[in-house]
Amino acid sequence: MRDPTSGEAEPDPLDERMKVNCQGVSQEISDGAARAAELIRSAGRVIALTGAGASTESGIPDFRSRNGLWSRFDPLEYGTIGVFRRDPGKVWTMLAELLAVTDAEPNAGHRALAAMEAMGRLHGIITQNIDGLHQKAGSRSVVEFHGSLAAFSCGRCRTRQSLAEVRTMPLPPLCTCGAVLKPDVVFFDEAIPPDALRVTEQLIGTADVLIVAGTSCQVAPASTIPLRVRRRGGRIIEVNLEPALGQLADITLANGFGASMSCLLAHLQGK
């Protein structure tokens, strides 16, 4: 990785912008972030789609990775509502481990997206993550496509409990009616919550720019979002260590989430 300060030798119209604080990224990424900032400045509405790669820098391994949750728990055995109804105690052996993600703290990328929203430059985040880190970082407009661990509900009497309350209970946590509580996460055989779909449609339908960060967009229906934004004339900024969108992306920052988003924010603020 080149020293970002080494670009002074090469005269470039973007030189002024490169003086913004983009620590730990190459000149190429800083240039890309400068172009992304221009695109965002010229856009009406900007939204973001985030996935597991946004949380790895917060110490949460991608559930699908070699060391991820699903390497230890077969999703078909532990991740379906069908199994939960038959044997909630078994599913809770997986959920007990999953709860650890609620101890994680947001990283620089989460904070940058929250700052962009506060600046009026970001109008919503659609996340496939269930860790609540966008909200912890201060983001307000967040759609949790796959639910969250912030609340739990009883399938029998519909009583709801907060994460804080569940944390005080022995596992598996029981409702006052005696049934086992289920987190508001979307299991593999469950539908995306209607409210999340509705707000997602609103966001997609008005987006001029979509930032895709930390997701290879391989899991439907989130996988269709970049193409849909593109089809209605929107532009795509991809932030992925291993880019996955190819020609669909107008600007690609092949770099980690935290440093890329910090650099993009710095360029946005550096006007």
Ligand SMILES: [Zn+2]
């Ligand atoms: Zn109950």
